[in-house]
Amino acid sequence: MKKLLSILTFLVALGFVAMFMYVLGIPPFHAGGPFYPAAPAPTQQTTQILPDFLSEEKISRNQTYSEHMNRGALLEQNGFSTLAIAEYQAANKQDPETPDPYIKIGRLHLLNQEYTEAEDSFRNALKIAPDNIDASIYLGRTLLMERKIDEARNMFNQITTDNQTIIYYRGILATYFGDYENSKKLLNHAIGLGTSADITKKAQNFLNAFSEFDSNQGGQQTHLKTLLARSYDQTGEYQMAIPLLFEVIKEEKDYRDAWIILGYAYLNVQKYQDAADALEQARKLDPQKPETFFFLGLSYSGLNDLQKAASNLEQAKKLGFQPTIQVEQKLAEIYYEMKQYDKSAQQYENVVYLNDQNINYYIRPIWLYIEKLNQPEKALTLAQRAFKNHPNQAMSYNLLAWAQMGNNQLDDAENNLRQALKLEPGLDAAYLNWGQLLEKREQFDKALALYVKAHDLGHGNGISNAAAERYNELIGKMKDLNITMKTNILNQ
Numbered sequence: 001m002k003k004l005l006s007i008l009t010f011l012v013a014l015g016f017v018a019m020f021m022y023v024l025g026i027p028p029f030h031a032g033g034p035f036y037p038a039a040p041a042p043t044q045q046t047t048q049i050l051p052d053f054l055s056e057e058k059i060s061r062n063q064t065y066s067e068h069m070n071r072g073a074l075l076e077q078n079g080f081s082t083l084a085i086a087e088y089q090a091a092n093k094q095d096p097e098t099p100d101p102y103i104k105i106g107r108l109h110l111l112n113q114e115y116t117e118a119e120d121s122f123r124n125a126l127k128i129a130p131d132n133i134d135a136s137i138y139l140g141r142t143l144l145m146e147r148k149i150d151e152a153r154n155m156f157n158q159i160t161t162d163n164q165t166i167i168y169y170r171g172i173l174a175t176y177f178g179d180y181e182n183s184k185k186l187l188n189h190a191i192g193l194g195t196s197a198d199i200t201k202k203a204q205n206f207l208n209a210f211s212e213f214d215s216n217q218g219g220q221q222t223h224l225k226t227l228l229a230r231s232y233d234q235t236g237e238y239q240m241a242i243p244l245l246f247e248v249i250k251e252e253k254d255y256r257d258a259w260i261i262l263g264y265a266y267l268n269v270q271k272y273q274d275a276a277d278a279l280e281q282a283r284k285l286d287p288q289k290p291e292t293f294f295f296l297g298l299s300y301s302g303l304n305d306l307q308k309a310a311s312n313l314e315q316a317k318k319l320g321f322q323p324t325i326q327v328e329q330k331l332a333e334i335y336y337e338m339k340q341y342d343k344s345a346q347q348y349e350n351v352v353y354l355n356d357q358n359i360n361y362y363i364r365p366i367w368l369y370i371e372k373l374n375q376p377e378k379a380l381t382l383a384q385r386a387f388k389n390h391p392n393q394a395m396s397y398n399l400l401a402w403a404q405m406g407n408n409q410l411d412d413a414e415n416n417l418r419q420a421l422k423l424e425p426g427l428d429a430a431y432l433n434w435g436q437l438l439e440k441r442e443q444f445d446k447a448l449a450l451y452v453k454a455h456d457l458g459h460g461n462g463i464s465n466a467a468a469e470r471y472n473e474l475i476g477k478m479k480d481l482n483i484t485m486k487t488n489i490l491n492q
Contacts, residue, residue: 065094072104078459081108099125099132106135110142113270118142137165147239149176164193168203175206175228176240184210202235222248226258229265238265256285263295272302290319294327301330306338325354332364341372349382359395362386366399369406376406394424402433405440413437428457432467439470444478 063071072087085105092101106121122139125132136159143152153173159166171186187203194200209227213219225248232241245262248255263279266272276299282292297313300306310331317327332347348365355361362382369379383403387396397420404413414437420430435450451471458464478484 063090063094065091065098068094069101069104072101076104076108081112084108097128099129099135102128103132103135103138106138106142110138110145113145115142115146119146133159133161133163133166137163137169140169144237145239147243149173149240149243153177162193164190164195164199167193168199171203172206172232172235172237172240176244180210205234206231222252222255222258226255226261229258229261233261233265233268236268238268241265242269254285256282256289259285260289260292260295263292263299267295267299267302270302272299275299276303288319290316290321292316293319294321297327297330297334301334306334310334310338325351328354336364336368341368345369345373345378352382352385356389359386359390359393359399362399366403370403376403379403380407392423394420394427394430397423398427398430398433401430401437405433405437410437410440426457428454428461428463428467431457432463432470435467435470439474444474444483448474 068087068091072084072091075081075084075087085108088101088105088108092098092105095101102121102125106118106125109115109118109121119139119142122135122142125135126139129135136155140152140156143149143155152169153176156166156169156173167186168190171183171190174180174183174186184207187207190203191200191207206228209224209231213224213227216223225244229241229244229248232238232244242262242265245258245265248258249262252258259278259282263275263282266275266278276296279292279296279299282289283296286292293312293316297309297316300309300312313327313331313334317324317331321327328347328350332344332351335341335344335347345365345368348361348368352361352365362385366379366382366386369375369382380403383399387400390396397416401413401416401420404410404416414434417430417434417437420427421434424430431450431454435447435454438444438450439447448471451467451474454467455464455471458467
């Protein structure tokens with residue numbers, strides 16, 4: 001009978017937790033990531049918690065156009081692009097004669113590389129407002145990403161307004177079609193307008209390519225095209241670089257730099273096999289070029305051939321690729337995926353020593369030493385370095401507490417967590433670590449409350465997922481031990 005009462009009490013307590021989560025709009029916890037912080041390498045997350053302003057219970061069923069647009073903007077700002085698109089679509093239904101929702105929808109599709117949908121959205125905007133410059137520019141950019149270069153050229157040439165971005169695109173399209181003198185005039189005109197520093201910088205990039213070619217008297221046209229393809233790569237117009245490089249390679253198959261630039265362009269449009277094929281050609285022509293091996297490593301990583309990715313990146317490192325931190329960072333990520341945690345931790349440490357400006361670079365190696373390698377003393381050494389080099393930062397105190405917990409220095413850890421939260425009361429990671437500390441002390445009810453707090457503050461990030469996992473594990477542990485909550489976690 002006592003056992004039955006204990007079980008009933010436990011279930012009632014769980015009911016309070018469920019009610020608490022329901023009221024706040026929190027779905028049942030589901031752990032999506034196996035480790036505590038997601039930084040610096042991205043991880044797949046399966047749990048996303050909407051910000052408070054998006055709680056379903058708070059949504060009015062009769063929203064105005066402006067309310068839908070504002071909610072869409074907030075969703076977009078928080079990274080919920082699919083939900084943002086839905087809000088912009090709802091705004092469009094409220095006012096179908098306004099182009100702005102179509103433009104915002106198209107921009108999100110363009111950002112997500114959904115080019116067909118983006119093109120449709122911008123064309124719908126232009127049906128409503130044929131003279132809308134933003135819609136025209138976005139449509140032109142989308143056409144270029146779809147490699148509809150002739151169509152993009154015709155569209156930009158039909159716009160007569162003296163807009164810097166329009167003039168710039170007319171200039172680089174003239175470059176693509178070999179109308180070099182007109183291109184230079186247009187690019188200089190774009191620089192003269194000077195309304196955007198970014199566009200000015202991009203236009204100057206192409207003019208520099210022309211100047212570099214002109215300084216080499218007697219240079220071949222294949223060299224000019226390769227320089228211009230490099231400018232397309234450097235300004236993000238990869239789909240214009242690719243066909244231009246085809247022309248170069250057709251005439252000069254042993255042009256190493258053309259193969260490298262082609263591989264880089266394919267890499268950036270996520271055609272990893274094409275990138276690898278082009279870069280392998282460059283490697284055969286010159287097996288000592290570190291950039292070739294670095295880009296090959298990225299290409300094989302995209303193909304999920306991690307062994308080849310690692311070997312090529314190691315070769316790039318051996319040949320002196322710069323900046324070194326990029327190689328170290330990518331190797332750390334790849335060795336982590338390969339479950340070679342000792343190598344991964346060492347690479348992450350190398351990243352810290354190369355760039356100690358960002359304290360978040362300490363997170364992954366400390367986690368590896370604590371959770372995967374069972375070397376808490378190394379974690380503590382690294383955390384002490386972080387604390388020394390980044391004093392008075394909340395994360396410094398949090399990392400030090402985390403490592404101290406791994407070394408069973410619980411009182412010191414608690415003091416540092418208190419200081420972390422004093423400096424940054426909303427630091428989700430500190431609540432997660434404090435929950436683990438209280439769990440070590442078998443203060444399970446308080447630990448659960450802190451996991452809920454960390455989960456709530458994390459809004460679906462790596463901390464939130466880790467808190468969910470800890471919460472679920474502790475609930476299971478308490479159930480196995482037939483332990484009930486001593487207090488209501490809502491009051492913590």
